[in-house]
Amino acid sequence: MIYNFIAIEGNIGAGKTTLAEMIAQQYNGKLILEQFEDNPFLAKFYDNPDRYAFPLELSFLAERYQQLSKELPSQELFSDFTISDYFLNKSVIFARKTLTEDEYQLFFKLFNIMNANLPKPDLLVHLYVNTNRLQQNIKKRGRDYERKIQDQYLENIQSSYFEYLKQQKGLKILLLDINHLDFVENPQHYNLIIDAINQQYPIGITAVTLNG
Secondary structure (H helix, E strand, C coil): CCCCEEEEEECCCCCHHHHHHHHHHHHCEEEECCCHHHCCCHHHHHHCHHHHHHHHHHHHHHHHHHHHHHHCCCCCCCCCEEEECCCCCHHHHHHHHHCCHHHHHHHHHHHHHHHCCCCCCCEEEEEECCHHHHHHHHHHHCCHHHCCCCHHHHHHHHHHHHHHHHHCCCCEEEEEEEEECCCCCCHHHHHHHHHHHCCCCCCEEEEEEEEC
């Protein structure tokens, strides 16, 4: 890998964690995985989003910041690079869609304080997968609290990602369309992703569609 710190992002069910795990194993990377399943508000949010959106987003922000601030400054002795399956900025993307305006403004102030203290990834990889594929992946992994996720919610999150990524300054962003790939079952498809990631890119967004 030519980068010291890579963050993998994407919508719910895009394959972020699986890809990060595969890359870390192949390239001896320090792996940082989001501990979202431990969040006590997640299942409650899907049942009652209006009631639990604010505590959910605040708890996610605190947990992500605590983990990244602990893990990122200390490169492990026997790891060549660091790869995570999330980027702290995703907190803003989800909060923008789930919170009221007053709640969001308070949330955003807290985010800016935390974000200023964290290293930025050398490359941010966003996995783009269409809604039908996302729902298939969500169904396949069988998490009870995700069964109520609606197409519209996924589409809103995706549009928020695109909008947010366009506003970023000073980041190298690789937008990968992987709708035609099955990188878990097909090693050739996985290698296509690796080849795309392991390139030098300019600051800004580079969009690449991969076909198997």
